[in-house]
Amino acid sequence: MSDQPTFIHRLPEEAVAGYAAVAPAGPLAGLTFAIKDNIDLAGVPTTAADPRRTTPAGESATVVQRLLDAGAVPVGKTNMDQYATGLVGTRSPYGACHSVYSPDHVSGGSSSGSAVAVAAGEAEFALATDTAGSGRVPAAFNGLVGVKPSKGLVPTTGVVPACASLDCVTVMARTVARGREVLDVIAGPDPRDPWSRTLEQRATPARPVVAVPVGDLDLDPVHHAAWEASTARARELWDVVEVDVTAFLEAATLLYGGPWVAERRLAFGDVLTDDPAVDPTVRTIVADGPDLSAVDAFAAFHRLASLDAATRPVWTGADALLLPVTATHPTLEEVAADPVGVNTRLGRFTNMTNLLDLCAVAFPGPVRGDGLPFGVQLLAPAGGDLALLDLAARWCGEQPARPAGDGRVDLVVAGAHLAGEPLNADLVARGGTFVRTARMAPDYRMYVVDGPLPRPGVTRLPAGGVAEPSALEVEVWSLPAVALAGFQATIAPPLGLGQVDLDDGTRVLGFLCSGDGVDPARDITAHGGWRAWRASTG
Known part of the structure; x- marks a missing residue:
């Protein structure tokens, strides 16, 4: 000290x-x-x-x-x-x-x-x-x-x-x-x-x-x-x-x-x-x-x-x-x-x-x-x-968080902003384009979160937590960097944006949930993703 x-x-x-x-x-x-x-x-x-x-x-x-x-x-x-x-x-x-x-x-x-x-x-x-x-x-x-x-x-x-x-x-x-x-x-x-x-x-x-x-x-x-x-x-x-x-x-x-x-x-x-x-x-x-x-x-x-x-x-x-x-x-x-x-x-x-x-x-x-x-x-x-x-x-010899010059930032979406889901149109209206389907690192969990419409809340297990054998399926979209702040302002708590890790080792900006939005009784991680859970509910 x-x-x-x-x-x-x-x-x-x-x-x-x-x-x-x-x-x-x-x-x-x-x-x-x-x-x-x-x-x-x-x-x-x-x-x-x-x-x-x-x-x-x-x-x-x-x-x-x-x-x-x-x-x-x-x-x-x-x-x-x-x-x-x-x-x-x-x-x-x-x-x-x-x-x-x-x-x-x-x-x-x-x-x-x-x-x-x-x-x-x-x-x-x-x-x-x-x-x-x-x-x-x-x-x-x-x-x-x-x-x-x-x-x-x-x-x-x-x-x-x-x-x-x-x-x-x-x-x-x-x-x-x-x-x-x-x-x-x-x-x-x-x-x-x-x-x-x-x-x-x-x-x-x-x-x-x-x-x-x-x-x-x-x-x-x-x-x-x-x-x-x-x-x-x-x-x-x-x-x-x-x-x-x-x-x-x-x-x-x-x-x-x-x-x-x-x-x-x-x-x-x-x-x-x-x-x-x-x-x-x-x-x-x-x-x-x-x-x-x-x-x-x-x-x-x-x-x-x-x-x-x-x-x-x-x-x-x-x-x-x-x-x-x-x-x-x-x-x-x-x-x-x-x-x-x-x-x-x-x-x-x-x-x-x-x-x-x-x-x-x-x-x-x-x-x-x-x-x-x-x-x-x-x-x-x-x-x-x-x-x-x-x-x-x-x-400083560090990697920029997003490629210089293309003016865009990659964004991981896991729920209502997925293609075909209710809020995807807002992402597209802001210039969003689909990049690829991906999976998160296996130590993330997904919960149902209340709001104006059903949403998933994703959190990461603490070190040593037991990971799921099947990682959560998500989508990576590309958004103009100039539109990011306006998009972030539309995200209602307890959700927000932060750095998330994918199973291929890349780190991308994505949706995360604060602790006050997590209800263990509403854990849907075992379904492997938001769409799969939605399908299971009929």
């Missing part, structure tokens, strides 16, 4: 074992995860790194509940920059975290503990948040992948707000594939979250064009050398164009120099006047910032609109923009000497992402000359999440 203050509340071993004992056989079965302590886990206080917040959460955040339903097992609530206000990982009364690669260098924040938990091997993945870069900066400083979804793609119900209009729940993992698996589970609208939305995903182009900045980025020398190696790597992988990123960088300055500071006041300003546990730097940034009028706010909105318009030509000529995650990797001593100035420099390449409605994924670039990790990131307009993950997978 790590000897640094990774966790604010580490779950006892018996509690973790209890979660594991009841975890359903979903797409994330048995995977451990850590939760940034501004995200609710039922029965545990959500402190946001404020010790005076001691009331246990009445229910889990939507994202946490989706992970539990998918079989993942929580291990604890992680340390963070208080009220998610910081990119350094030192603004916490529970102690400052450091990079797992150096006790002298910051871990990055605000999701400091989440990054350390994954990098130190204390969790398979972690939930974080990213309003200004808080999911990407600590990922970069700890050699991880940080997935920052499009705004609203992942609901924030049950998350302590920092800037509600900009907040994003993010994923930290050691591989792009793991980050994608988790995103598949937690994405999707929530009617309780007014900021959530459904986004159709763009296809990965056959020949991606990636933009890189022209001119000097004012990086530290060791960062600069790693960045030069990064751009060389990009030219090996993709067609590269050089672009002016001035408008992006100016937009970044608006986050703490505009009305969004007032939105932080709206979120948690009530604690600033009478809570002695509030970090002094957090208090200075939020409570002692300039008072802004409505005129000031609209002036900032208009300036942002102008900057947004200035960035659009980049997207007409490129599919993604490659940037460093930060310009430097500061030491704990440097942050203590200038907490605001260092933090501002860390947000230079991340603060604008949500203001400009972009998605992003951070991942390891070439290691710096001093042995510390160097993080790069790809950005794209909202709805480019899956395409960015494909590009990041290529960079």
Whole structure:
């Protein structure tokens, strides 16, 4: 275990074992995860790194509940920059975290503990948040992948707000594939979250064009050398164009120099006047910032609109923009000497992402000359999440989840969407085409699930479970990638989409059922598939 203050509340071993004992056989079965302590886990206080917040959460955040339903097992609530206000990982009364690669260098924040938990091997993945870069900066400083979804793609119900209009729940993992698996589970609208939305995903182009900045980025020398190696790597992988990123960088300055500071006041300003546990730097940034009028706010909105318009030509000529995650990797001593100035420099390449409605994924670039990790990131307009993950997978030497260029994704259907079944017409109307008949790996089971019409619910047996001698028959269909999000929004709980294994060893996106939809008395696995069971009922 790590000897640094990774966790604010580490779950006892018996509690973790209890979660594991009841975890359903979903797409994330048995995977451990850590939760940034501004995200609710039922029965545990959500402190946001404020010790005076001691009331246990009445229910889990939507994202946490989706992970539990998918079989993942929580291990604890992680340390963070208080009220998610910081990119350094030192603004916490529970102690400052450091990079797992150096006790002298910051871990990055605000999701400091989440990054350390994954990098130190204390969790398979972690939930974080990213309003200004808080999911990407600590990922970069700890050699991880940080997935920052499009705004609203992942609901924030049950998350302590920092800037509600900009907040994003993010994923930290050691591989792009793991980050994608988790995103598949937690994405999707929530009617309780007014900021959530459904986004159709763009296809990965056959020949991606990636933009890189022209001119000097004012990086530290060791960062600069790693960045030069990064751009060389990009030219090996993709067609590269050089672009002016001035408008992006100016937009970044608006986050703490505009009305969004007032939105932080709206979120948690009530604690600033009478809570002695509030970090002094957090208090200075939020409570002692300039008072802004409505005129000031609209002036900032208009300036942002102008900057947004200035960035659009980049997207007409490129599919993604490659940037460093930060310009430097500061030491704990440097942050203590200038907490605001260092933090501002860390947000230079991340603060604008949500203001400009972009998605992003951070991942390891070439290691710096001093042995510390160097993080790069790809950005794209909202709805480019899956395409960015494909590009990041290529960079990291991983297999993209779907072939680049054809713009389609394979989908395993097991019941009402089978050819000739009631919902197949919807699949065809969205551009779906039949690929082949297949069988699932033998350790899946099928149950009848209630709903507007009869449906099968498929779950996977836990390790060691007794498999059926005859695997379940299913169909593989091909669906345009841009239609996937809209199709997923039509799927009613307890069903959802996740990665399923077929008996030929391939792994394909398909229908799975959460544990609350499983009734052992309605197990129909022995029939070998939905059509066979339907035939047996006359």
